[in-house]
Amino acid sequence: METCIIKSPLGFTKINGDVTGISSIVVLNSQEKPNDIIPEVLQDCVIQLNEYFQGTRKQFSLKLNPEGTDFQKRIWKLLEQIPYGKTLSYLELSKQLGDIKAIRAVANANGKNPLWIVIPCHRVIGSDGSLTGYAGGLHRKQWLLNHESPFKQQTLF
Known part of the structure; x- marks a missing residue:
């Protein structure tokens, strides 16, 4: 390694x-x-x-080999499908999985993602739009979402 x-x-x-x-x-x-x-x-x-x-790359093309359970790997595959600049809620992710009752397990698998940024777990937010749990810290999650946002904050002066 x-x-x-x-x-x-x-x-x-x-x-x-x-x-x-x-x-x-x-x-x-x-x-x-x-x-x-x-x-x-x-x-x-x-x-x-x-x-x-x-800001010149929006999609990664790397050979990945993360360690995790089959369930975690299923969730990580779903995370890879969230487009750059978009977000999805944990509930929406659970629905994509086909089991809305698995929301806690989905959130847990999201938190165990070993491939920061490349598997974009930062794009998953609360159903109310809030930033929730992020292993790298919420300040980093906010930075990443701002970085990917199509709506850049302009200076007033």
């Missing part, structure tokens, strides 16, 4: 993966030293994340 740390607008980010795919991307809550040399197997992931943060 190869690992690297990069700096992003939201903090230091750790990427793990190998030839079978990217297994995790997590934002760290501590300062780390970014890698000077990125392992070859992780280079495309780093490039695509940088493009995302620069």
Whole structure:
């Protein structure tokens, strides 16, 4: 398993993966030293994340290999279908799964997503439009949603 740390607008980010795919991307809550040399197997992931943060990439095309239960992987596949700049509620996600009673399990699987940004769990919000639970912190979720919003805040002066 190869690992690297990069700096992003939201903090230091750790990427793990190998030839079978990217297994995790997590934002760290501590300062780390970014890698000077990125392992070859992780280079495309780093490039695509940088493009995302620069606003030039809206969809990822990476080989993914996250670890999780079959149920979690089903939810993560649904998350990948949420378009850039759009949001979906936990209830709507449960309906897509075909079981509205599974809303808590859906929310739990969403929270266990090991592939920050690439599997866009930040695009899931409360039914009332509120920002709810996000492993990376609500300030990061808000930043990501603002970053993807087609309606950019303009300066008044």
